[in-house]
Amino acid sequence: MSTVITSQKLAKFPGIKAVVSTRSFGNQSFQHSSISEKETILNRRRFFDKQGINADFVVNTGLSHEDKVYCARISDRGRGAMAKKTIIPNYDGLVTNNRNVFLMVTVADCFPIFYYDPKANCIGIAHAGWRGVLNGISINVIDEMKKVAGSKPEDIIVFIGPGIQACHFEVSIDLASQFENAFGSEVIVSRGGNRYANLSMAIKSQLESSGINSCNIEISSECTYCADGILSSYRRDKGGYIAQAAVIGMI
Template sequence: MFRLQEKNGVQYYTIDSFEKTGLVKHCFTTRVGGVSKGAYESMNLRLNCDDARENVLRNFEIIGDAIGVRRRDMVLSHQIHEDVVYNAAASDRGNGLMRENALDSADGLMTAARGMALVTFYADCVPLFFLDPVKKVIALSHSGWKGTVKKIGAKTIRQMAEVHGSNPADILTGIGPSIGVCHFEVGGEVAEQFEAVFGKQVLQKFGEKWHVDLQKAVTMQLLEAGILENHITNAGICTYCNSGLLFSHRKTQGHRGSLAAIMELK
């Protein structure tokens, strides 16, 4: 399960199955425990917004201290709602936070380098966590609706196999808090794209409106890619329904901060 933790006033989620391996430091942040104000209150990790940069950097430091990750060891990418997965090397440490972002646009990050923390950002989209305890490889993927249709989760698994020799049956996965089918209303054109890829089982009709179950669509692609059912941990938490704890782009019509998935191999 995703377990809500608290340390020094900072609240964040960890995944039990990942914790039990003893191989990683990781979390999915909440909006609780930072220094930002207003729409960004308080653990905003979004740099390119109206929040003061010094607040965001302080928030990175606070969450890093809570989980034992150094800010200078974090690596960020520029997310563009696509399906590119970047294999980060030790030389990428500090990219996007301690120095100008030099990475090509990527919505997925993976690495076998120890002591380097991957960071991806969210405010309704689906956070995907991957840990291969055999090959000691980790990955994070930002699965928005476009990335979900393009199956970035399955692509991440293929990349782990091709680059690092991972066996999908060994990989542990986590599906973090994201907008639920209860609030993810879409137009007919988007609904048709999901039906073409996943079938009608990921669609629900609320009155005259179509809603998409992103978490179900992601689960389907993980299973199809060879992940074992008991290696999938789904938080089952809707960001829109829990906007006091989590940032939701749709709930606030874009006036919000960003949550982050963070993971580092020890």
């Protein structure tokens, strides 16, 4: 595998940069309690430089595992990119219709969701864990794109990046019931007396219900738990996990 994960659909657009880092770039999150900010800054610098991304153009949020979406403006460039104190707190989604504004979230089992509307020239990104999925973070990004740029769902292309897949995302009986009530029984897999949730299927269902064409949705086949040595997994690695960066920008 290459040192980053990309989308085949988004790669068709030369003006779009959309990447997910791998373990080779080290921890990318300022919210990791046992890795220093200095080390994370060095890791980010190496990742940004390798991808040809100007760190001064990056906007990064402090995640809350909820459903809030922030509209990033030119004046926000650099916030949270190379200093924890400048991070935009408590947002799990970002949207912009400005070029040279790179939207960034960090993930380590939760799914990064990339959005691009080539007609309205608008992009978005979401950090989607089980709470965010149940609260509709994927839908809220679309709604913000509508407000910011007049995007139409049928024009939006979406890439659901790597996250923990149903093969390893074991959930409680209560949480399984919540997912079944929200998305139907097909998102829960029963195996060996345990229940596993298919978050990527749930996200796809939300996107389609919002008007995104199924042919415009790409889902990564990578499971963070399975891809040991390539991707970090919070559930697998526990205290030894590191976070991947997910970044999208219009050049």
